[in-house]
Amino acid sequence: MVDVAFQPTGLPQARSTRKRASLRAALKRKSTSAFLMTLPLILLISIMVIYPAFYSIHLATLNKAMTKFIGFGNFEFLFKRETFWMVVKQSCIFAISAVFFKALIGFIVAHLAHNIPSKKQRKWRGMLLVPWVIPPAMSTLAWLWLFDPSYSAFNYTLSFFNIGPIYWLGETGWARFCIILVNVWFGAPFFMIMYLASLKSVPEQLYEAAAIDGANWWQRIWYVTLPMMRNIIAITTLFSLIVTFANFDITRILTAGGPLDRTHIFATWAFRLGIEGGDIPLGASVSLFMFPILGIAAIFILRDINKRGNEA
Structure with a gap:
């Protein structure tokens, strides 16, 4: 006769582990989807803010005629x-x-x-x-x-x-x-x-x-x-x-x-x-x-x- 009293002891822990894993996977998918949806806005901000900022730094290192690099x-x-x-x-x-x-x-x-x-x-x-x-x-x-x-x-x-x-x-x-x-x-x-x-x-x-x-x-x-x-x-x-x-x-x-x-x-x-x-x-x-x-x-x-x- 098989003693079944000890068989289900690990089941609740296994279920909670699977739930946590599925929750992490769902959050990861949502994070990826959110990033992809905001990517056009991020690119737009990069073009309108980051590019002019670096271009200003480049301009500040040129002479008045903008033909020669003069550093600081x-x-x-x-x-x-x-x-x-x-x-x-x-x-x-x-x-x-x-x-x-x-x-x-x-x-x-x-x-x-x-x-x-x-x-x-x-x-x-x-x-x-x-x-x-x-x-x-x-x-x-x-x-x-x-x-x-x-x-x-x-x-x-x-x-x-x-x-x-x-x-x-x-x-x-x-x-x-x-x-x-x-x-x-x-x-x-x-x-x-x-x-x-x-x-x-x-x-x-x-x-x-x-x-x-x-x-x-x-x-x-x-x-x-x-x-x-x-x-x-x-x-x-x-x-x-x-x-x-x-x-x-x-x-x-x-x-x-x-x-x-x-x-x-x-x-x-x-x-x-x-x-x-x-x-x-x-x-x-x-x-x-x-x-x-x-x-x-x-x-x-x-x-x-x-x-x-x-x-x-």
């Missing part, structure tokens, strides 16, 4: 010019100031919108997004009229208080202020909608627990809201920093780099040298100088995000 000659020429370092300083001031105020205003407005009842919140979200939806070149033309020294609505309003007229775009300090103001007006709604979405994901139980422990409004913001939003704040700041550094249309339309090149940033000065000045390799060298600055900022921000992710 264009960069050595730029490093000896005071205007170049003024553009570096101005670009950093412009980007850091604009991103800071966009993040601050977006954070405040997101909290105000978050506390509005749901029915009215949609209407307010739509109205607050209008500056971000309008094309920047179009809205900047309207701001250009507001800053006009003769027909400025701002100067007309200030005249009632016996102030002005202020030459908004004719003086260095005011011109820089105007460029930052328009950039903040355009970009703050993006921060607002990102922060508002992040606020929706913060559990109300955390605020209730903090209130029970005696935390005031500021302490709830500092110890509950900011830690829960830290990753989205970092990613949004990095994205905005990249876009702001590469900004062209606002500065170009408002001041074109004036007065006396005091408001030039990387994009506008590269355009001035490369397109208007006819020295395309030198313009490419200016534009490439943004990459090390943005690369350092990206490393610090992303490293902080990964560090917090590993701690969690």
Whole structure:
């Protein structure tokens, strides 16, 4: 007589092993299918982004006539010019100031919108997004009229208080202020909608627990809201920093780099040298100088995000 009590002992383990193997095979097939479906997009991005990037590096190593390889000659020429370092300083001031105020205003407005009842919140979200939806070149033309020294609505309003007229775009300090103001007006709604979405994901139980422990409004913001939003704040700041550094249309339309090149940033000065000045390799060298600055900022921000992710 055969003892069958020990025959099926390995069957459950064998079945689970087969299930895991089939699941891995299915996931592998799905991953392969997903890669093949996204391959056209990857190729398109490669053609439109990677190729121009390497071509810019190639241009930066040529002379003005683009007939001779000169290595780092264009960069050595730029490093000896005071205007170049003024553009570096101005670009950093412009980007850091604009991103800071966009993040601050977006954070405040997101909290105000978050506390509005749901029915009215949609209407307010739509109205607050209008500056971000309008094309920047179009809205900047309207701001250009507001800053006009003769027909400025701002100067007309200030005249009632016996102030002005202020030459908004004719003086260095005011011109820089105007460029930052328009950039903040355009970009703050993006921060607002990102922060508002992040606020929706913060559990109300955390605020209730903090209130029970005696935390005031500021302490709830500092110890509950900011830690829960830290990753989205970092990613949004990095994205905005990249876009702001590469900004062209606002500065170009408002001041074109004036007065006396005091408001030039990387994009506008590269355009001035490369397109208007006819020295395309030198313009490419200016534009490439943004990459090390943005690369350092990206490393610090992303490293902080990964560090917090590993701690969690």
